Amino acid sequence: MRLLLVEDDNHVAAALSAVLARHGFAVTHARSGEEALQALVPESDGYDVILLDLGLPDQDGYEVCGKIRKRTATPVIMVTARSDVRSRIHGLNLGADDYVVKPYDTGELLARIHAVSRRTHHEDGTADGDDALRLGAVHIELPTRQVSVDGKVVQLTRKEFDLLALLAQRPGVVFRREQIISEVWRTSWEGTGRTLEVHVASLRAKLRRPALIETVRGVGYRLVAPAG
Structure with a gap:
């Protein structure tokens, strides 16, 4: 499973990438909103999930999420320290599929990644022409x-x-x-x-x-x- 990790903190990204790799993920690390968007050119058909941190150095994470959603239907999980309800609602309304608050349990994050991936594959796999x-x-x-x-x-x-x-x-x-x-x-x-x-x-x-x-x-x- 291919995953795009958008995280400006190299130490956090390295630790999380190591965990994800142990669970079978091929991780591409983008350190900014611009790098993330470049990774989606022309479109991220190869990615199964995008983990998006909101505290990016060049663009607001919400803005990046909106741009991602215009380019691809790949599931987006926002990962952020912003825990208030309004922030969650705003993120979900922009098209995020899930919202994980830091600090998080790694097991829960993995479960959420698999959950959004299963839902997307199920949706894409609906093949009955009369549905x-x-x-x-x-x-x-x-x-x-x-x-x-x-x-x-x-x-x-x-x-x-x-x-x-x-x-x-x-x-x-x-x-x-x-x-x-x-x-x-x-x-x-x-x-x-x-x-x-x-x-x-x-x-x-x-x-x-x-x-x-x-x-x-x-x-x-x-x-x-x-x-x-």
Whole structure:
């Protein structure tokens, strides 16, 4: 498994690279945001995961994450000392797949790396040509992870698509907030609840169908299938 490690501290990078190598990872080390972006040219099809430290010398880590997400769908795990909820939410909304706070347990970091990698490979491996969901004017292609409304493609983030696909596979069924957070974010972290609300609001706006996703107060959300 190939991993891009974006970390400006050479001592931290060397220690972590040694651990990752012992667990079968081929690590490429980038010391700045610019080096990280150069490593993704033309695109990082060869990388399975990107570990991104936010405290970079040349660019803000959040800015780098946004640029990475425009270039590739490779999973990004932010690794940082910023532990406040707003920082986590901001990182996730920029397209990060996970967020690990320093100091972290190496075993947990490895588990998170494997988790995001498994999810991505599962998504990419969905090959059934008829794996499509239609909800009135909303068309969801599961194999290509593409969503269109009235025939026009709508750009969704990874998590927005995961959330929509989860609800759309069982229209009318109420999904508890805890269940959604567990299945989409693969965590039971309490602060993710606020991120869920942000993603629901974003989906309603992008799909231009505010009534498509219904809030069931005190419980969670359900997708309301269009009449007819």
